[in-house]
Structure formats: C-alpha cells, structure tokens
Amino acid sequence: MNKYTLTLVFFFGITVLSAQDCIKTLSGRVMDFHDGVPLEGATITYNSTTMLTDASGKYTISGLCATSYAFTISHEDCNSQVVTIDLDKVSTKDFYLEHHLNELQEVKVSGAKPNKTSSSQEETIGKDILEKYSGASLGDALRQITGVSSLNTGSTIVKPVIQGLNGSRVLIMNNGVRMQDMEWGDEHAPNVDINTAGNVTVVKGAAALRYGGDAIGGVIVMEPNRVPAKDTLIGKTVLTGASNGRGGSVTSEIIKGYENGWFLKAQGTLKRFGDVEAPDYILSNTGLFEKGASLAFGVNKFTYGWDAFYSFYENEIGVLAASHIGNVDDLIESINSSQPSIIRDFTYDIDNPKQEVTHHLGRLRYFKRFEKLGKLTAQYDFQLNRRFEFDIRQTAELRKIPSIDLELTTHSFTSDFKFDSKSDFTLDTGIVLRYQENFADPSTGVRRLIPDYNKYDAGVFVTGEYNINDLVLDAGVRYDYNQIDAKKFYQKTRWTERGYDAEFSDLIIGDFGTQWLTNPKFDYHSFSGTIGLNYQFRDDYVLRANYALSQRAPNPSELFSDGLHHSAARIELGDLRIDQETSHKLSFSLQKNSETWGWEIAPYFNLINDYILLEPTSVELSLRGAFPVWEYRQSDARLLGLDAKLYTQFHTNWRTDHNFSIVKGKETDGDTPLINMPAPNFNNKLTFQKEDWLGLQMSVESEYVFRQNEFPPNIEVFSPQTGEDVLLEINTPPSAYHLLHANADILLPLGKNNTVKIGATINNILNKNYRNYLNRQRYFADEVGRNFLIRLTFNY
C-alpha cells in the first residue's frame, strides 16, 4: 500500500503544478488514530506550503485547485502520512495519525486520564507499579488503587475486591478477552500473569457496559503495551528476588515492530517461591510455582489490522498445611490456638493441599476503519481452564488424585462498531456470543462440587458519548441473555432437605439409588444501563457523576454448590431458587489536580436487590464430626462507601500521598452487616525524588487497617468433642494493624539506548504480627512477616 501511495505522490506532485481555478478549500481535523484525541501542531505540507493545526486539531487550507494534491501530514511522535486528495470531489478530510512514540517508556500517572468511561470512577496503574509487583500477583498490585482491596487465601491466592465486591461481580478483561477461569470460588484467584499487562485500569462499577452488564463490582482491564508501527526492537527483563519465601521471578518481553505495521511480541514469566514466613513461624506449604508465556503477532495498519494472541498460564500453589482441618472441633481448636497446628522446616516442595491450574487463552482479532464512519472490530477467543485441587486424603494413592478436577472451555465471539467520525459524538455498539462447557471429572472419588453444564450467553449493547465544551455526557444500555443447562447428581436426602422435591421434581431425569440425576435448565434476561457526566471546570477541577444499573445472573457455584468442601472443611450449599441480583449504583467524584497539590473525593452508594451472599448458618453432623454449613441466600443490601485521595508536592523533590477508603455494607432488612466487607484503611506515603541523582526515588509508606467492627453474628454449633453447644467465632474479625513499608529506585544507563532500573523494597519493616479479616486463613496463621525485595529492570 505504501509503495503505491508513494508513486501517486510523485505523480500528482507534478500535475498540481498546472494551476487553474484555484478557489477550493480543504478543512478538517488531525487526530490520534487510536483514541481520536485532536493533535495540535500537526503539520500539513503540500507542494512547498506548510500549515499547522490549531488546539482542537483543526486546519483549513484555501486557494486550492480542483485537482489532486498530495498532502503530507506529520506530527511529532507520529509516523508521517501521505494522502492524495482530489479537491474536485472532496472539501473536508480528517486525518488520523498513528502514534509511534515509545509507549514502553511512557509512565502513566495513576488516575491521570479516564479512558474506559467518562463519568464513572476509575483509575489506572502503569508500568512502574506493575514492575514493582512483577513477582507478586495482579491482586497485590491493584491494592495500590484506593477502594480496591483483596480477598486472600494465604498470601498467594489474591482475589481483587472493588469497593467491597468480588468474585463474579468483578470482570477481568485480559487483552480484550473476558476471563472465564472459575472466578466463583473464594479461593480461586484470577489466572493471569501480571507481567502480560502494560497497564491495568479498574472501573469501579458497571458503567463500562461494553465489557459486560454484570460488573456490579467493577471491571479490571488489563491492556498490553502498544507496539509502535516503525522498525524497532525493544526488550525488557525484570528480575525480582524476595527474602521471604526465598524465591523470585524473572519475566522477559521482546517486541519487534515494522514500519509496515507488522509486529511480533513474545513474553514469558517464571516465578518460584518456597514457604513464606510469618514473624514467628514458617507458614508451611505456602510455596508457589508459576509459569506464563504469551505470543502475539499481527498487522496494525492505518485503516485495518488483525492480530493473533495466545497465552498460557500455569500455577501450582500450596495451601497452608494447618488450614486443612477435619471438623468443627478442629476449627475451634485452630481459632483458639495462637499458632498453626503444623509448622515444618522451610521447603520449596509443594505438598497437598494444593491447587494446580492451567489457563490457555487464544484470540483472533480483526479491525477495519471506515472513513468518516468509524471502526469495526471483530474477535473470536477461546479459553481452556483446568483446575485441580489436591487434598489430604486417606491413602497415598488417593492423594495423587485431585479432589476437584474441573475443565472449563469457553468460546466467545464479540464484535463492535464504534462510530467516531463526529468530533463531539461517539457511539459504540456491539454484540457478544458465548458458549461455555464445564466438565467435572468423576474419577476424583469425591462428589462433584460444581456439576457438568453448558452455558450460552448472548449480549448486545449501545453506548454513546457526547461532548459539549467542558462537559461530557455518556450513556448506554445493554441486554444479556444467559442460559445454563446442567446435569447434576443430588443425594436424595439433600434434595429433600432443600425442599426441591416439591418445587423441582420435573428436573429429575434419572434414579441412581441414593442419588437423583437432575437436569436444571435456567434462563436469565438481564438489563443494564448507565448514564453520567464529566465536567471540567476552573482549569484543574473535574466532576464526575454516574448512575449504573446492572443485573447479574447467578453463577454455577451459587446455584449448584452442594457438599463438603474438603479444603475448607465446610459444607457449601447453593440454591436452585437463586435469581439475578440487581444493582443500582450512584457514584460521584470530584477532583482537583494541580502541580503542587491535588485531591479526589469519591463517594458511592450501591443498592443491590437480591444480593447473593454466602455465609455460615449452622452445622451438619456426620460421623466425621460437625461441619459448618455455608449457605447461599439472597437479601437486599446497600453499600455506602467513600474513597478519598490527597497529594502534595510541597517541594520540588518531596511529595506526600494520602489515601483513605471505607465501605459499609448492610442488609437493608434488619441492618445486619454483610460478610467480608473490607475494613477501612488509611495509607500515607512520603516520597523523595531527585532526577539528577540517577533518577532516585525513595519512599516510606504507612498502611493502617482498622478493625472491621461490622460483621454478621457468629453461630452456635454443637461440638461432639465437648458434647455441648459452643460459640464458633467464625465471623469475628482480627484486630487493627499498622504496617510500614519502604522503597527505593534508581535508573542507570547501560550503553547508549539501554537502561537498568534497580529497586529495593522492604515490606512490613517492623516484622509485625497481624491477621487480616479478608484472608480465609486468618483462623489458622498470622500474615507474612518482613520481606526484603530486590528488583532489576533492564530495558534494551
């Protein structure tokens, strides 16, 4: 294509010399090809004349003849473009230039620019934070964002919590693909390698409708680094070493770009940690072995492009040995005891109980830009998620067989069209079709916790954005249809106990002695919508207001869970009667950003009808003793919260950051607090930065987490061991805690174009003993103690 154009340039370059009636004008705008941002100061050259665009990217050229011209459009940081236009036919023309600036070197300031929605609360973390957490998990890195916390199982299984909500209420978009990796379980962390992302944006709420209508909690959008369309070869390697866990990680990425738009990208990560340590003891069997690799290639042309992406992720995670308990008496013993019942010597070996998860993700994407209309994108993606959970079982042979063996296969087709030819109005509309199949292998010798099922999803959305000077209005609607078609065995006694015999007898398709085989098939129609505004005033103030309605269909766990979850020593019971939950969320944010100081205050109110929650309700007796029963149920709930931030750049070299977030979750009826609501937390950071000293950056951070004083009541259980009812303090939160962390980074040049960044971090400097309410292992052990980390980042 390029050669063709060049020939034309040459050809028309001669013809335009013969001027005749030269009264034509050409006008339009020059914009960034990717996001449509107007480019100021772009040059438009024809013959020997050069024009510049104004602040809104506009240009007007008059005195042109009714013939063809070759225009060269260029802008700092962009590849020049040569376009021939026949002025006899065309009088307006918008040019899109593609940024080839080195995005890899660009540092995105967190919260600098909203790019997923205009009106809802969102925040982005960039390269620096992601590199800092290279050896950790996505959930750890996201905690840097105010209002984002995590629900942990130990220190390695980290599930992001956005403004109090987690699991199926939080969507994770990995490279444009909605992750389908069994996010329903509390102890299932996202199966993503943080190192595949160039930046991660968290949208706090359901306003980003294009990703899904059911994001009652929010959306986490992981995006890769953009590949510049020029001849280039860029590489990056990050090495991390940690004293606690005596391990580290290495991740490497190499990107090859070509002028003609072709690119190739390869990336790989390896992480290995042994047992981590609390201040007073080793947390036995908490090792981690993680592998990840991804490959992408394709063409990114001016008007069209396609790419293929594949990623592989595998991890083996040890689950704290002491957290495997037999029955409620063991749990009581653990809660009363100050240290875990099993403490062994440090080892890298990972024994049962453990999880082994692999995730394959493949994607094909195509886009085409239609002049003066917009951009069409079509995508097919495939995901295969395999999850094994190994337990402590009675015989050595059985211990080699997983207790949970699930295989989740997902195919999705998505397509959207973005109408962005108007400067003040954009419209995005699209569809999603998805098929998913879950297979639970019966060879485990343990009854299936999640049944075999087929699931069909279809969705359609329209979102629009309207710009009026400093005001942006956005709105959208979405409809989703879900059907789940499961085949599940129920113990006859359970079927009756749940009362299904009266309501669901038509679901039974087989009689297997002590069990029924059933075929539950449910349809859900979900509607979601959003409306909001973004208003910029007095130069440095931004006000955002947003209302989002979202509906989420229940996940398989909420519907079908049934039985003893061995690793948690609890019986989890879903309910076939569970229906969609509906959220109405109002969120506001007012922020001021100036050079010397800035702040943001962001309150929100989330009213969730038929909120689905899982909480301990009673115990069931068996020969093995008593087990706490955790039941799913629905109740109207409201969440009221506030995220606040303040920074001061009180001196050229000194900066302070202060973040506070709080959320109160209650059932509307009876004011009972919701389970697993994050406790209020308050972070303060002092940073010293001096560019002249090898880019030195040093900081100390104080993290104060209050005690969660609002929690649902504990339950009374019968203890076979003592022969009486005892209070099981299963909901009582641990005390408040205060941690100190420190960090330092310098940047050294290596040769002409290469750099190495050296970073050191100390977490939990005072080696404090503490427990975290949002850690499922808080009954058994303290959190991780002091940790020294060293990081080397090579850019070449």
Added chain:
Amino acid sequence: MNTRKFLPILFLAGTLFVSCSDDDDNPTPVNEEEVITTMTVRLTAGNDVVTLKVFDEDGADGPTAPVVEISGNLAANTTYNGTVELLNEAENPAEDINEEIEAEADEHQFFFAAGGGLNLITSYTDTEADYPPLTGTNPVGLTFDLETTDASTGTFTITLRHMPKKPNDGTLADAGGDTDISQSFTVTIQ
C-alpha cells in the same frame, strides 16, 4: 494479508462453536472414596457383649445426622475387649474400611476418651506391627481394652485421626492430624 479472506475465516471460527455444542451424554455418578457410613464398636467380656453403633446413611456430605444405637449398659468393674469395625454401606456389598486402616496403620490412630464423669479407662491392645508390613511400635486402636470401675453415666468418645503425630501422648491436642471419625456415645455403667 488479504482482509477479504480473513474476515470470513473469522466468522467461520465464530460460528463453529455453536455447531459443536450438543452433548446429550449424561454424566456418570462418582464412585465416592473415603466414605465411612458405619462404625461398630464391640465390647466383649465373656458372654457379655455390648455394641456401640453409629450409622450415617449419607456420609459427611449429606444432611442426615448419624443415628446412634447402644445395645445395653456396661457392667461395673469389668474389663471388656474392644474391637472397632468401619464400613462403607453406601456401597453394595459394603466396603470394609478396616482394611484401609490396617494397610496404613502408621498413618492412623484411634483415641478413646471418657467424659462427664464416666468411670472407665482404655488401653491399646494392638500396635502397627500387628498389620502388614508388620513394622512399627505405636498403637493403632482397632483393638483395645476397656476397664470399667464404679457405676456412672457419661460420654465415651471415639476419634480416628489420620496422619497424627506418632508417637504422641495419647491426647488429641498433641496428636494433631485430620479427623476421620469423631463420635460420642452416651454410656451407662451399672
């Protein structure tokens, strides 16, 4: 790359999954391992046989509580020889769980405790060496002696621990491990 070719391929890939989804095969039921439905403790002193039995039809997964059956009272000041029998009666014929315990005797131990003023003491009458591979010196508890003294009523609790610390001091707290069985019987000595 020719986009005209690429686009149909993409759509084809998209429609492919719709056509390969029908799967009417029913899943097979899981052959559940590690289920113990029944424990029978036989206490014998000459012709006097007392059985303590507990039966849990749907195992630890199911909602039904175990049913306890005690055949009679124990005599005062008597030594009974005790045996424990574990079965999985959810299978047909019933599966003998004792075999599994015997095969891994070094990983299992029963613990006996009298509570609520019940006057009895127990002692182990077997060791790991009684079961293949005939090595080990620690008690297992598939057989035991039970010696009653004065008349009384209280609870007799039997616990089977998997992977306890061995040797241990005979208390559950010291032994640790996972509980496979934990069952109390209200017993009268007269």
